[in-house]
Structures are given as C-alpha cells and as structure tokens.
Amino acid sequence: MTEAPLISVENLTRHYKVGEEEVRALDGVSFDVMRGEWVAVVGQSGSGKSTLMNLIGALDTPSGGSYRINGHDVEKLSDDQLADLRNNEIGFVFQTFQLLSRSTALANVELPLVYRGLPRKERKERAVKALEAVGLANRMHHKPNELSGGQRQRVAIARALVGNPSLLLADEPTGNLDSATGEEIIRLFGELHQRGHTILLVTHEPRLAARCPRAIRLSDGKVVADGPGADVASLGAPPVPSPHPGAAA
C-alpha cells in the first residue's frame, strides 16, 4: 500500500463570468503531490496558475472537481473551515511579500499563530525560532520598510513556516527581487526542501522551474506537461542547459 498524497487535485475547474462570456481559468486539472516534494507550477500569464494557486491555498473555491489536502476535502469546507485550513495547513509566500507595514518582523511572523489562538509567550518563542531559521534573528524588531527586499521575503518565509504547515505555497517569490537576492531565496527553498518541507512554487520563469525536481506546466487552464523540472521547463521555451544530460523527453 502506497502513502496517500498530501495534495490530490482531480478534474479541478474554475470558471468566471466576465460579462456574458464564461472564462475557463482552470479547465479540468488533475495531479497529486506527495509529502516532501518540491513542485513548480509554470505557465504563461493567463495560463491559470494564479487561479490554481488560489484554489490550492483555499483562498478561492472551485467551480467543479475535487481537491484534497492532508485529508481535507476542501471543496466541502465552510468559510470558517477554509480559514482554519489556511491557518493550519498552508504557509503562503507572495511575490509582493504581503507583510503588514506597521508591524515589526516579529509581529508579522506571529500573526498566523495569533489566529490559531496560541498564548503570547508561545507565539513569540516560535516566531523567534522561525526568524532564526531564515537568518533574521538580528532584524526581528525592524519594520518591513527598514528591511531589504530579500530580508522582507525571508520574513514572509518565516511567517509561512511558523505554523508548521504541511504545504509551503510560494507565488513568484523571486518576482520582486534582483537576481542575486532571488537566487538566495531559491537556495533557501532548496534547504527547506532538504529538511522535508513540501513546496509548491508558482512561477512564470522556466529557469526557476528547471531547478525543481518536478514541474507542472499549465496552458489555457490545462496541464500540458508534468515531469522533472528541467524537462518541463524546456518545453515551449528557449532551451536551457539541462543538469541531467539525456533526461530530456
């Protein structure tokens, strides 16, 4: 008997009404993600990857199909249950960091634990640990505008990790960073992957996808490729030197 997947997406659809026209942002997407995997979701803008990210993040509800994460049937959950699911199972890392500008790094990292109802002392201890884990122990009383872009994204990653979620969901995490800083962040994701975290990385950059052990390519709301990152990344994009010669499909 095999281990149950952490994420199981089956025939997921999401339609929007734009005026009289129906837009099929997601049109029957299916895949599984096992615990400990690092998966990139790539695609052009408009391919449906943001929609998929919102559905997997339990920020949106699908028009059809099913989505299970860690045993929860997400499409059946109430509003409050969705909030609790986001709180307990998912750690978000956004392109624009989405830190609260008037709160310190520490307070930002504590926030998910506030909504989990943990006592102040425990919140603080765990937040300090999370900040230490991303190398920001000496910046925790700084506010976001006193931090560099890379540091802000590290705070956001600490915030995503602090609740010990089963899935780290990163949406273009290097999109607002220069390439050197972006590289640092990707290396940090690599370390987290090494430590056993499950990571779903949404990106439009084939270069990033190529670094992930696995990638899923979306186009027009459908999965068009699912395989080793380097292979999927090279599809329909300028060829990149593959780290695994001979693995190309």
Added chain:
Amino acid sequence: MRGFVDNLGLAFNTLRGNPLRSLLTLLGIVIGAATVVAMMSLVEGFRISVNKDLEGLGAGSFQVQKWPATFGHVDRAKYAKRPDLTREQGDALRSLPHVGHVSIEAYHGGRPEKISTRDRATKPNVTVGGGVPDYQFANAITIAQGRFFTDTDIALGGRVAVVGADVADVLFPGESGVGKEIRIRSTPFTVVGVAERRGSTLGGSQDGWVIIPLDPYYQVLGRVTNHNIAIQATAPEYFNQAQDEVIARLRSIRGLRGLQENDFDIYSNETLTGTFNQFAGVVAAATFAVTLLALVVGGIGVMNIMLVSVAERTREIGVRMALGARRRRILSQFVIEAVTLSLLGGVLGVLLGGGGAILAREVWSIPASVPAWAVLLSLLSASGAGIVFGIYPAIRASRLDPVEAMRTE
C-alpha cells in the same frame, strides 16, 4: 478572550498611527459625553444643595405662604393680589387638633441689616426676622449656647434676640454672646441664644441671621402685614391631617368657598423636592436631546473614519484572511476598533465635562457634583455609538474577498 485582547492591541495601534485624525473624528462624541457629565453635575449639585436647604424645615413641618415656591417663571401679578397672611390668621391655627407648633415669621423681603455691638459690627448682610417661640421647632433650630426666647421674654418687653453662628463669630469672637447686647438700627437687644452652625449651601452661608420677637420687629424694622407661617404637626404621622386642617381653617377665615382656588400656597420638603425634580427632569431631557444629537454626529464621524480605515487597510485585511483569520475575527477587530475609538472620545468628554464642573465649583462656587451614573451613562452611550456606527464598516471589512483584497495597493 485572548482574541479580544489582541484586537484591543490592534485598535490602539491604529489610534497611535493617526492621532490627529482620530481626535477630530471623536469631537462629536467628546462633546456629547462632556455635555451629559457637565449638565448632570450641575443638576446633581443643585439637587444636593436644595435638599440641604430643605433640612432647615423641621420634620413633619410645612410652610404656608402667599407666594408659591417654584423654580423658574412666576406670574407675580397674580400672587400679589392675594390677601396677606396675617398674624391673627396664624394664631387662629394654634387650636387645630393635629397642629403642634405654629411659627409666625416676618421678613422684609429678606433685606439684610447691619448688626453691631459697642466694639464691633457685622457687614450689612444679616437677615433679621421676626418670630415667635415656636420658630425654633418649626425651623429645626438647634441652640448651641443659651436658649431660644420664650413667651416670658415676650411678656417682659421682649428686646431679646437669637443669633446665627456667623453673627456670633463676628460680634463675639472667642467668647459666648449670651447675655450681651447687640444693636439693630440703634435699638439694643439682649442675646439669649446662639444657634448651632448649619453650614452653607448654594454658595451662601446659612448662619447669617438674627431672630427677634414679632412686636419689637414691627417697632424697629417697620410694620409688616404678610407673614410666613411654618407649621409642625403634633407628630410626623399627622402631617397630612394637620395640613388638611390648616387648609380648611385658612379657607374659612379668608372667606373662600366652594370651588374657589386656595389664595395661599402650602409646601413642604416633599412638594419642594417634587417641584425641583420636575425642573431637573426638564434639564435632563434637554441634555439628552443634545447628547443624542452629538452622539449621532459623532457616530457618523466614527463610521466615516472606520470606512476610510477599512479602505486603507484592504490589503492588510486580505493578508490576515489568507493567514487564517476568520471573517468573524475581522468583524470583531473593526468593531472593537470603533468602540475603542468612541470610548476614548467618551473618556475625553467625561474628563472635559467633569473637569469643567469641578472647575466651576472651585472657582465660581457653583454647586456641582459629578454623579457616577452620568459618567457611566456617557461611557456606555459612547461605546454604544461605536458599536452601532462601527458595525457597518466592520461588516464590509469581513466580507472582502482575500484574493481581491491582497491585490489592492
């Protein structure tokens, strides 16, 4: 509960972030709370004052007067036409079965006099009254030194006087005034008693008076034909009987019949308190109207600022939701913020109104006493305004779509 404390912290952060804006928003609430506290402090102060004054009337006592005892406008012409209450009419009440003491009193409209001894003199601020021995009982005078004058004093020629504590202080400092001579308009009187101090109410002393028997009063200060008559029932439980008997007797000797209205007024502690309470009620109603208006204006200010706050923090709300805040939690965050804001306004208003009242008392001797219930009422209504006017912006915040909200800048 923990969530509540966290939300409270958030609320204060917001206030700290925009102190000026918060303060301006609160102006309406501040004014409302200040009005309630200031007005109610004045009414309460006057009430305490009036009650203290009324203690001057002895237990089970009531007054008969030509003039009514009311607050506010009096149609003087109507009452001036009433016939005077004479000394004889007063004396005619003594034989009534439930009437104990009848004090017939004469005043020259309260015109003050200067009292002197060989060595000293008061300022011309002493109220001189003419009375009978029963004065002591009907007005609950306690004698500190000596005694009140008696029928014997009157029979012996009656140039005797009982003086209030202030008068004794000025004329006989550090010694007893009993047996000493004082002069009223150059006529000598012998002091037989000094009254115990009653203290001051409504900013004025209650101890600046001299009482002398009626006949010398007429001789020295001039004849008066109208008198106040203070009556004490034989026992407090016969108060109503005594009052009925007095009304019946006075109607008959003053020639009133059938449905004719009484041409005199009767009042006691109870009726005076009632009259005052009526007046206080009108003030309270007016205050509440002003307050309600201020609260509505203030509440709209709070709603406005909360809508701005929600709009400004749309992205923040989205982030909070993404991180696991339930909608109800967002709702309560903004309601608590609105209530904290309004309550702060309430506290400022209470400080302003209560401080003003205390200032008025200390600086201008206006009787004012800040009642705890007015403070409580102000704070409660401020919080109420916060809830009522904060709920709509909070609902708007809680219904935001997290994805959309995080996209706004």
